[in-house]
Each structure stands twice: as structure tokens, then as C-alpha cells.
Amino acid sequence: MTAAADLVLTNAEVHTLESPDETHEAVAIRDGEIVRAGRAFDVELLAGVETRVVDCDDRVVLPGFIDAHTHLPNVGRSLVHADLSVAESADDAVSLLEERASAVHDGEWVLGFGYDESTWDESRYLTRADLDAVSETVPVVAFREDLHTAGVNSVVLDRFGDEMDPEGVQTESGDPTGVVVEEAVDVLWEATEPGREEMTELVRAAQEYATARGVTGVHDMVRGSRAPEVYRDLAAAGELDLRVRINYWSDHFDALHETGLRTNHGDGLVTVGAIKTFTDGSFGGRTAKLSEPYADAPDETGQWVVSPDELAELVAEADDADYQLTAHAIGDEAIETVLDAYESTADPASARHRVEHVELASDDAIERFAELGVVASVQPNFLRWADEGGLYDARLGGRRRQTNRYRDLLDAGVNLAFGSDCMPLGPLLGIDHATDHPNPDQSLTVTEALRAYTSGGAYAGFDEDRLGGIEPGATADVVVLHESPWEAESIRDVDVAMTVVDGRVVFEALD
Ligand SMILES: [Zn+2]
Numbered sequence: 001m002t003a004a005a006d007l008v009l010t011n012a013e014v015h016t017l018e019s020p021d022e023t024h025e026a027v028a029i030r031d032g033e034i035v036r037a038g039r040a041f042d043v044e045l046l047a048g049v050e051t052r053v054v055d056c057d058d059r060v061v062l063p064g065f066i067d068a069h070t071h072l073p074n075v076g077r078s079l080v081h082a083d084l085s086v087a088e089s090a091d092d093a094v095s096l097l098e099e100r101a102s103a104v105h106d107g108e109w110v111l112g113f114g115y116d117e118s119t120w121d122e123s124r125y126l127t128r129a130d131l132d133a134v135s136e137t138v139p140v141v142a143f144r145e146d147l148h149t150a151g152v153n154s155v156v157l158d159r160f161g162d163e164m165d166p167e168g169v170q171t172e173s174g175d176p177t178g179v180v181v182e183e184a185v186d187v188l189w190e191a192t193e194p195g196r197e198e199m200t201e202l203v204r205a206a207q208e209y210a211t212a213r214g215v216t217g218v219h220d221m222v223r224g225s226r227a228p229e230v231y232r233d234l235a236a237a238g239e240l241d242l243r244v245r246i247n248y249w250s251d252h253f254d255a256l257h258e259t260g261l262r263t264n265h266g267d268g269l270v271t272v273g274a275i276k277t278f279t280d281g282s283f284g285g286r287t288a289k290l291s292e293p294y295a296d297a298p299d300e301t302g303q304w305v306v307s308p309d310e311l312a313e314l315v316a317e318a319d320d321a322d323y324q325l326t327a328h329a330i331g332d333e334a335i336e337t338v339l340d341a342y343e344s345t346a347d348p349a350s351a352r353h354r355v356e357h358v359e360l361a362s363d364d365a366i367e368r369f370a371e372l373g374v375v376a377s378v379q380p381n382f383l384r385w386a387d388e389g390g391l392y393d394a395r396l397g398g399r400r401r402q403t404n405r406y407r408d409l410l411d412a413g414v415n416l417a418f419g420s421d422c423m424p425l426g427p428l429l430g431i432d433h434a435t436d437h438p439n440p441d442q443s444l445t446v447t448e449a450l451r452a453y454t455s456g457g458a459y460a461g462f463d464e465d466r467l468g469g470i471e472p473g474a475t476a477d478v479v480v481l482h483e484s485p486w487e488a489e490s491i492r493d494v495d496v497a498m499t500v501v502d503g504r505v506v507f508e509a510l511d
Contacts, residue, residue: 002046003030004030004046004047004048004049004050004051005028005029005030005035005036005046005047005048005051006029006030006031006050006051006052006503007028007029007030007051007052007054007476007500007503007505008026008027008028008029008043008044008046008047008051008052008053008054009026009027009029009054009056009061009478009480009498010025010026010040010043010044010053010054010055010056011025011026011040011055011056011057011058012024012025012026012027012056012058012059012060012061012480013025013056013058013059013060013061013484014026014027014037014060014061014062014470015060015061015062015450015470016037016063016469016470016471017062017063017447017450017451017454017455017468017469017470018469018471020445020447024037024038024039024043024470025038025039025040025043026038026039026040026042026043026044027043027061027470027478028043028046028047029476029478029500029503030046030503031503032268032475032476032502032503032504033472033473033474033475033476033503034470034471034472034473034474034475034476034478035472036472037470037471037472054480054498054510056480056497059480059481059482059483059497060480060481060483060484060485061470061478061479061480061481062214062450062454062470062478062479062481063454063455063467063468063469063470063474063477063478063479064214064215064216064217064454064467064477064478064479064499064500064501065213065214065215065216065217065427065453065454065457065479066215066216066217066218066219066243066417066453066454066456066457066458066461066463066467066468067210067215067217067218067219067418067419067420067425067427067453067457068218068219068377068417068418068419068456068457068460068461069219069221069356069377069379069419069420069421070210070218070219070220070221070419070420070421070422070425071220071221071421071422072202072203072206072207072210072218072220072227072244072422073194073199073202073203073206073225073227074113074147074422075202075205075206075209075210075422075424075425076201076202076203076204076205076206077111077113077194077202078113078114079202079205079206079209080198080201080202080205081100081111081112081113082096082097082099082100082110082111082112082113082142083096083112083113083114084096084097084112084113084114084115084142084143085113085114085115085116085145085424087115087120088119088120089120089121089122090117090120090122090124090126090130093112093115093126093130093142094126094130094131094133094134096112097110097112097131097134097140097142098133098134100112101134101135101138101140104138107138108138109138109139109140109141109191109192110134110135110138110139110140110141111140111141111142111143111192112141112142112143113142113143114143114144114145115142115143115144115145116144116145117144125144125149125151125179126142126151126178126179127151127177127178127179128151128152128153128154128157128176128177128178129178130142130151130178131151131152131153131178132153132154134153135153135155136153136154136155137155138155139152139153139155139156139159139191140152140153140155140156141153141156141188141192143185143188146282146284146285147185148181148182148185148285149179149180149181149185150179150180150181150185150188151178151179151180152178152180152188153178154178156188157176157178160187160188160191161176163187164180164183164184164187165182165183165184165186165187166184167182167183167184168180168181168182168183168184168185169184193224193225194225194226195226196226196229196230199225199226199227199230200230200233200234203227203230203231203234204234204239207240207241207242207506208241208507209425210242210425211241211242211499211501211506211507212496212499212507212509213425213426213427213428213496214427214428214479214481214496214499215242215425215427215499216242216243216467216477216478216479216499216500216501217242217243217244217245217457217461217463217467217477217501218242218243218244218245219245219247219273219377219419219457219460219461220244220245220246220247221247221249221276222246222247222248222249222252223248223249223251223252223276224249224251224252227246228246228248231244231246231270232270235267235269235270240269240270241501241504241506241507242501242506243268243269243270243271243467243477243501243502244269244270244271245270245271245272245273245461245463246270246271246272246273247273247274247275247276247326248272248273248274248275248276249275249276249277250275250276250277250314250318252275253275253314253317253318253323256272256275256323257321257323262321262322262323263322263323263324263462264324264462268475268502269502271461273324273326273461274323274324274325274326274353274354275314275318275323275324275325275326276325276326276327276328276356277306277311277314277325277326277327277328278305278306278327278328279304279305279306279308279311279327279328279329279334279337279338280302280303280304280305280328280329280330280331280333280334281302281303281305281330282330283330283331283359283385283391283392283395283396284391286300286302286395287302287303287305288302288330288331288334288359288360288395289301289302289303289304289329289330289331289332289333289334289337290302290331290332290333290360291331291332291333291336292399294395294396295394295395295396295397295399296394296395301333302331302333302334304334305328308337308340308341311327311337311338311341312340312341312344315327315341315342315344315345315353316341316344316345319345319346319351319353322351323351324351324352324353324354324462325342325351325353325354326353326354326355326356326377327341327354327355327356328355328356328357329355329356329357329358330357330358330359330360331359331360332360332361332362332365335355335358335360335361335362335365336362336364336365338355339355339365339368339369339372339374342372342374343368343372348372348373348374349372349373349374350373352373352375352415352459352460352462353372353374353375354374354375354376354377354417354460355369355374355375355376355377356377357377357378357379357382357421358376358377358378358404358409359378359382359403359404360396360399360402360403361376361402361405361409362402363408366405366408366409366412366414367412369409369412369414370412370413370414373415374414374415375414375415375416375417375459375460376409376414376415376416376417377417377419377460378404378406378409378416378417378418378419378452379418379419379420379421379423379430380404380406380418380430380431380433380434380449381420381421381423381424381426381429381430381433382404382421382423383404383433383434383437383438384433386400386403386404386437386438386439387438388438401439403439404437404442405442406434406437406442406443406444406452407437407441407442407443407444408442410444410448410452415456415459415460416452416456417452417456417457417459417460418430418431418434418449418452418453418456418457419457426492427453428485428491428492428493428494429492430449430453431446431449431450431453431485431491431492432490432491432492434448434449434452435449435491446485446486446491447486450485451468454467454468454469455467455468455469456468475502476500476501476502476503477500477501477502478499478500479496479498479499479500480496480497480498480499480500480510481494481495481496481497482494482495482496482497483495495509496509497509497510498510
């Protein structure tokens with residue numbers, strides 16, 4: 001006699017995503033595993049007295065989404081502190097910060113995240129005058145969306161002004177305006193780096209937000225924070241609601257190596273991922289490394305954040321020690337440089353080395369991705385910059401048509417993993433963008449885009465045998481959607497009805 005299932009999802013449209021049309025009516029889950037998928041009648045045979053049977057009322061069931069590039073603590077920060085991304089003016093931002101000020105304990109910093117003055121009628125940075133209105137006794141900081149610019153009040157300038165890189169502290173007739181940029185902002189990051197307790201609060205908030213959007217696993221980029229220990233503590237307590245594969249910044253490489261923590265080590269929920277590094281900057285800051293100058297700055301071709309030599313050295317060393325690598329590369333020159341470094345390793349395909357962003361890839365680069373078996377980890381939500389008159393247009397002119405070439409990558413046979421970089425986090429938003437590419441011949445089908453957000457991420461994390469599909473033996477990470485993404489008018493507006501991670505219901509909004 002077969003043991004009863006813990007959970008049965010029935011009367012559903014279960015898409016395995018293996019072949020475009022393969023569907024089942026039901027799926028049964030036991031001990032965190034999918035034990036049967038097929039006709040409702042056959043699957044319901046596994047329902048015992050203790051089994052929870054969910055009538056899905058023809059809703060769509062899919063493998064859970066894997067966001068292959070996240071910064072969960074940042075998501076938590078916007079949720080716990082003031083979320084300035086919703087501010088529609090400087091005054092609005094100040095009121096949101098005032099609201100937060102009334103909620104913090106005595107002496108605690110008042111922080112806001114994500115303001116974007118470019119969307120305001122009066123487009124200007126937040127200054128000390130704005131922020132002194134929030135408080136003249138406790139530190140107040142408003143971080144801009146790009147995290148490279150912040151507004152601070154007089155308390156912060158008094159306490160930290162001397163430590164800040166003077167070049168990054170803007171002044172007006174000799175007085176600091178309260179606007180600080182680039183390296184000067186680092187002082188603020190250090191001063192506000194969350195301790196263990198706050199980090200736990202941030203991760204809890206972020207996982208709630210992520211699972212409500214159907215995310216069952218993330219590849220989180222971690223540098224010098226308490227996040228890794230918090231992920232492991234929550235997992236040990238049975239309170240981690242999604243899978244976290246930690247991609248550690250290269251600063252941590254020596255420590256990982258020394259302590260014997262290698263790529264893919266870890267239990268089911270928390271695993272060691274790749275060693276993460278940078279090469280270039282971003283298009284916004286004209287620091288992405290280009291082979292031809294910027295359209296709006298004919299003398300500039302971007303900057304190395306990590307030099308090609310330094311990159312090659314790290315890649316050789318980490319690959320030698322059997323680590324997966326991943327490198328941020330946005331401009332065509334940076335992408336080629338990473339591929340050069342990977343090409344010189346013993347077996348880049350088996351190591352599944354990856355490149356983050358891949359925004360401007362040449363024909364040659366795409367071919368090399370395929371040949372070398374390198375994973376392209378891309379963020380379809382970045383397509384909001386790809387319209388005529390948008391950021392890519394300003395920086396790249398006609399080359400904007402060569403950005404984010406998902407169709408070309410897929411057709412060349414490149415392993416494509418989708419993620420959000422938390423700008424913002426939301427797989428269905430990304431899938432909406434990828435299926436409606438501003439350059440239509442680069443659009444993906446709904447099935448292809450869903451795969452990049454499920455099995456694509458699973459492959460990038462060496463998890464394709466347990467994640468990214470719905471079949472007996474696979475880990476029970478699934479999502480139930482209220483509307484079919486194949487039929488919805490607006491995929492980004494499709495709501496999640498249920499999220500299951502490791503067989504456990506971690507989010508539910510069935511009605
Ligand atoms: Zn990132």
C-alpha cells in the first residue's frame with residue numbers, strides 16, 4: 001500500500017514546462033517531494049485522511065520561480081524602512097521619512113530607500129534642508145534608487161562628514177548640501193549595516209515579499225553582511241521560506257576556501273553558490289565598458305571596476321579550487337573580457353561559470369557563450385530602459401537594439417537564467433517584459449520565458465535534477481497562479497494563489 005500524500009493539488013492545469021503542451025490535472029506531494037503527477041483520478045488515490053486536498057479550480061500550477069540574481073536584504077530594507085520608491089515628490093519622500101521617524105526607537109537611524117527624482121515634477125536630489133525637517137536629533141538618510149547617491153541630514157554630516165571622501169560630499173558656497181555620492185556613500189553603508197537581529201527582520205520581510213510573488217528559490221549575492229548566518233539559522237529553525245543559493249563576493253573567497261566550503265556544499269535549503277566579482281559599472285553611470293564610445297559622451301568608453309588582469313587571476317585561482325564563478329559584465333568589452341578569462345579555465349561548461357547582466361553582447365560573444373557552456377544570467381525587468389528615448393537609447397544610440405538579446409542567446413543554445421536584481425523583485429514582471437521585448441525579434445514565448453525563470457535558474461545552480469520541473473522525484477517547489485500566463489492580458493498583473501517550497505505551503509491567497 002502506497003503512503004498517503006501530505007498535499008494534493010487537483011483540478012488544476014499543471015504545466016511541467018518540459019514540452020510546451022504537456023499538462024497534468026493534479027500533483028501529489030509527500031515529504032517535500034512530488035510523488036505523482038497525472039490525471040486527477042489517479043493522483044487523488046494518494047489522498048488519505050490526513051492529506052490536504054486543494055481544489056485548484058482550473059488554476060495553473062508551475063514549477064516555482066527561481067530568481068537567479070537577488071539582494072534579499074535590500075528588499076527587506078525597503079519593506080522595513082521607508083520605501084521612497086513610491087514618493088511622487090520631495091515633499092512626499094519627507095512625509096514618508098517622518099512616518100518612519102515616528103516608528104523607530106529612541107536614537108535609531110531613520111532610513112529611506114529607493115527614491116527616484118527623475119519621476120518627479122521637480123526633479124532634484126533630497127538635501128539636508130529636506131532631511132533636517134524630518135529630524136534634527138537623529139541621523140536621517142535617504143538612499144537614491146541607484147544606491148550610489150544619498151541625502152543626509154545635519155546630524156549625519158556632523159557625525160560622519162569627516163570620514164567621507166570629500167570629493168563625494170557636494171557643497172554650495174562651501175557648505176555641504178546634504179547630497180553625497182559614490183565613495184562618500186560607503187561610510188553610510190558601513191554605519192547602517194544591519195546587525196544579526198535586524199538582518200533577521202529584513203530577511204523575514206523579504207522572503208514574505210518574494211514567496212507572495214511565486215519565488216521558491218533565489219541566488220543571493222552576498223558581501224560582508226550577516227545574511228549568510230541568518231539564512232542558515234532560519235533554515236535550521238524551519239523558518240526559511242525559500243531556497244537560498246549564496247553567491248559570495250570574491251572578498252570571501254579565501255575564507256571559504258580555508259574553511260572548506262565549496263560550490264554546491266550545503267543542505268537542501270541553503271547552498272554555497274559561486275564566487276562573485278565585478279568587471280565594469282553600469283550604463284546609468286556611463287561606467288559599463290564599451291568597445292565604442294558612449295553616444296552621449298564621445299570621449300568615454302566606461303571604466304573597469306575590476307581590471308582584466310585582476311579578473312583573470314581570480315578566475316584562475318577560484319576555478320583551480322573547484323569554485324563556480326560569476327562576474328558582473330554589462331558592456332560588450334566587459335563581456336568579452338569575462339569570456340576570455342573563462343575560456344582559459346579547464347572546463348568552463350562543467351563549472352557552469354556565469355556572467356551577470358550581459359546587456360550588450362556581440363554576435364561573437366553569444367557564440368562563445370554557447371561554445372564554452374557559460375550561463376547568461378540576465379534580468380528582463382531591465383527592458384524598461386530599452387524603449388526609444390530610454391536610458392539605452394541615450395547612452396548607446398542605435399546600439400540599444402543590440403541589448404538584452406534573449407532570442408539570439410536562446411537560439412544559439414546558451415543556458416539562460418532569469419533574475420531581477422531586485423529592481424524590483426518579481427518573476428511575472430520579468431516574464432511580461434521578456435515576452436514583449438521592445439525589439440520584437442528578441443521576444444521569447446511565454447513557455448521559454450517561464451523556463452528561464454525556472455529550469456534556467458535550476459541549471460545555473462546545479463539543481464536541474466531536483467528543481468525547475470514537475471515530475472515524480474522532483475523537489476516540491478511549485479506555484480499556483482490565479483490566471484494562466486499564456487492567456488492573461490497582462491502577465492505582470494497575474495496574482496499568485498499559492499507558493500509551496502519543499503512541500504510546505506509558504507504563501508496562500510486562494511480566494
Ligand atoms: Zn546585483
